[in-house]
Amino acid sequence: MKKILVLSLLLSIYLFAQEPSKEVLLLHSYHKGYKWTDDISKAIEKNFEKYSNINLTTIYMDTKKVSNDNYFQKLYELYKEQFKNRKFDVIIASDNSALEFLVEYQKKLFPKTPILFSGINYFDEKLIEKNGMRKYISGVIEQVDLKKNFELISKIHPKLDKLIIINDKSKTGLIMKDDLKKIIPKFNNKFEVEYIDDMQMNDLKKYVSNTNNNTALLFVLLFKDKTGKFFTYKESLEHIKSFSHVPIYGLWDFYLNYGVIGGLLTSAQAQGDAVSKMVLEVLNGKKITEIPILRKSPNEYIFDFNELKKFDIKIEDYVDDFVIVNKPFSFYRKYKLLVNITIATMLIFVILIILMKANINRRKKLQRDLSNRLEFDKVLLDTIPNAIYYKNVDGKFIGSNLAFANLMELSKSSVIGKTAFDFFPHDIAVKNTKIDDKLLKTLKTDTSEMALHFSNQKIKYFILNKAVYKNIDGRIGGIVCIMDDITERVQQKQFLIQQSKLAEMGDMVAAIAHQWNEPLVELSAQIQDIQTSYLLDELKDCQVKEFVNDSMVQIKYMSTTLNDFRNFLKPSTKKVTFPIKKALDEINEIIGKQVFYSNINMKFNYINGEDLVVYGYENEFKQVLLNLINNAKTKILENLLKENTKGNIIINISKSKEYNKIEIIDDGGKIDEKIISSIFEPYFTTKKDGTGIGLYMAKVIVEDKMQGKIKVKNIDNKVVFTIKVPFKKD
Structure with missing residues (x-):
């Protein structure tokens, strides 16, 4: 709340500094020299002194000494002449008489000028409703809290016999008398009250x-005595x-310093502060x-x-929150903050010396422990x-473990x-x-694969697990990398892939048999024909040449089939970019005729053209396609051909945004929903003689080795088997 008020005040100062002069009229009900009036003026002037563009005009009505309708009429005539050529942005009415005068004469003297009041006793809404003035008026009410003051006197003087209340018959005094009549009966059982x-x-x-000594006075007001004498x-x-030898309590702060003990007092300064803040809001456009x-009412004890x-x-003993005035000079009280700071500083220094000594001892111990820990960490x-290696933000190695140094055939110091x-x-x-640059920006972790070729012709495969580390001060120190040797796992996967290929060899041999059947028949016919020609002595040179040419065509075809088979069995060693159509054509060359003779229609649909490519391991990818097509063929033969129905493989x-997509669709019957989520698991099979590694290796090849996706x-x-494979390097 304090911060908001300070910001508002600073904003107001800035805005006022940029605006033209503002005219403010302060109309006091009473006279200069009356402490209540003077304190309100001081508070307002203090709050306005920051604003060079606020012109404050102060007028005193002097109604403590004279207050009647004729006097108000004379004041009206005086102010009419005095202010006929002046216009005010806002008027402050101090105390009841000033507000009542403005309610009566504002429209004639200061039409439509906003009025803010302070120090108004016993505020009545009807007053500002008069003459339609409600829309021009706001302010701060002054309210004496008689009940709390009676309670305070009762607490401080529990043996009190009598409370004498001194008042006068001024307008304010009469209003106070009415309020006292309501409060006094509530305390008659505690002490006698004399008014x-x-x-x-x-x-x-x-x-x-x-x-007597068990009496106290409550001094309300006394500006005139019974004879009409003014004080x-x-x-x-x-x-x-x-003449009094008993304690005197009051209701207003201007009686302090003149003999009253105090009480819950109505404060002129608080009234002035509150109304001046409202004035600034009006001048600021509110x-x-x-x-x-x-x-x-902002009253204080x-x-x-x-x-x-x-x-x-x-x-x-009686009040928690209060203010004491007229305290005698006390070096400690006057310079309490300085003394407390000095003592606190000395104590801090003593504590710091003790802590520093303890810290030195602790640091010595920590250094020993740290040395031991460093040696332990090293081992x-x-x-x-x-x-394991670690490097700084510039990418320079600052250390490694023995395993890394041995891997690189260096000493640990040579790595740095x-x-x-x-x-x-x-x-x-x-x-x-x-990857390192990305990690230093994101502060995340990263896992990647790497294959290293060594001088002994060996290839080792590693998974690199990287993370950013920070120094003790919170700044980024660099990157730590742990290299996990997965050579054995890669080789094992490759072995499984080859094993999976071998598992397909039965179908492959059958496919080759289909491929070779027709050229063998053709060769047999040609041999018989040339033998017949030879026996009949009809063999000519041109026939021999034609026989040789036709035979070579068939032999080359059979050789090509063997090459395709051999290439299929050969493992791919690195990722390359290759056309999807080429892979499918080679698969079709191997098993196409077998599929055809199985009464199955296999159709290829190139939706985005035939030039789509794949980035990955070519032979392994062909193995995946072969496995899925063979599975589809087998399922169709088991389910559909029993009914002498022709099967289809589509x-x-x-092409999609990041992947090229291949869908292999067969109508050999759906997979049981109970097992469809398990078919890619290793060694899971529904075939009597199946190995359960075909689809598992298909998933390994597509997802692990080629960073693609395979689903069913x-x-x-x-x-529908869906394969998504990347078409460019990651």
Whole structure:
């Protein structure tokens, strides 16, 4: 809340500095020299002194001394002449008389000028409703809290016999009398209350001087005595104080310093502060109708140190939040903050010295522990079989474990200062550098694969697990990499792939038999024909040449079939970009005729043209296609051909944003929904003589080795295998 007020104040200062002059009229009900009035003026002037463009005009009505309709009429005529050539942006009405005067004469003197009041006792809404003035008026209500003051007196003086209330018959005094009549009966059972407002000053002084020690005074107002003699606020109190030997309590803060102990007092300064803030809002453009009346009077518990001491009252026993005035000079009290800071500083220094000594001892111990821990970590890292290295943000190696140094055939000290380009082939080093740059920006982790060729002709495969590490100060220190040697796993997967290929060899041999059947028949016929020609002595040179040419065509065809078979069995060693159509054509060459003679129609649909490519392992990819087509063929033969129905295998090839897609659809009947989610698991099979590795290896090849995706689903009575494979390097 304080921050908001400060920001509002600064904003107001800035806005006012940019705007033209503002005219403010402060109309006081009472006279200059009356402390209540002077304190309100001081508070308003203090709040306005920051604004050089606010011109404050202060007028005093002096209604403590004279207050009647004729006097108000004369004031109206005076102000009409005085302000006929002046226009005010806002008017402040201090106390009831000023507000009542403005309600009566505002339209004639200051038409449509907003009015903000302060110090208004016993506020009545009917007052500002008069003459349609409600839309021009807001302000701060002054409200004396008689009940809490009675309760305070009762707490401080539990043995009190009598409370004497001193008041006058002024307008305010009469209003106070009405309020006192409502409060007094509530305390009759605690002490006697005597109300005095019709004595001469001399009689009053004599009466007060004869009170007993179990009496207290509540000084309300006394500007006129019974004879009509006028007294200033401090004259009347000083007269009473000079003859009183009992404590005197008050209701307004301007009686402090003149003999009252204090109480829950109505504060002129608080009234002035509150109304001046409202004025600034109006001058800043806020409508008067948007400023609500402050109905809770900003009263405070305020006490005079001298009076408390005189009557030996420890006010902190009765009130929690209060203000003490007139405290005697105390170096500690005056410079309390400085003294406390000095003492606190000295204590801090002592504590710091103790802590520093303890810290030195602790650091020595920590250094020993850290040295032991570093030695332990060093041994621990060297014991780990995985190769580990770590480098800074510039990409330079700052250390490694023994396994990495041995892998690179270097000493650990020789690793320091080098970069990835010193250890890995250029393309691998570039790829790893890009990964490192990305990690340093995202602060995430990364896993990638790498194959390294060593001088002994061996190839090793690694998974690189990388993460960013931070220094103790929170800044990024660099990257740690743990190299997991997966050579054995890769070889094992390759073995399974080859095993899967061998599992297909039965179908492959049958396919080759189909492929060779026709050319063998053709060769047999040609041999018989040339033998017959030879026996009949009809053999000619041209026939021999023709026989040789025709035979070579058939032999080359059979040789091509063997080459396709041999290429299929040969494992791919690295990823390449190859056409999808080429792979499918080669598969079709191997098993196409067998599929055809099985009464199955196999159709290829190139939806986006025939030039789509795949980035991956070519022979392994062909193995996946062969496995899926063979499975479809087998299922069709088992289910559909029993009914002498022709089967269909549809292969759709299409392109998407990041992948090329191949769909292999067969109508050999759907897969049981209970097992469809398990068909890619290793060694899962529904065939009597199946190995359960065909579809598992298909998933390994597509997803692990080629970073693609393979899925299966049933559509009606058909099965759709969908393969998505990347068409460019990742």
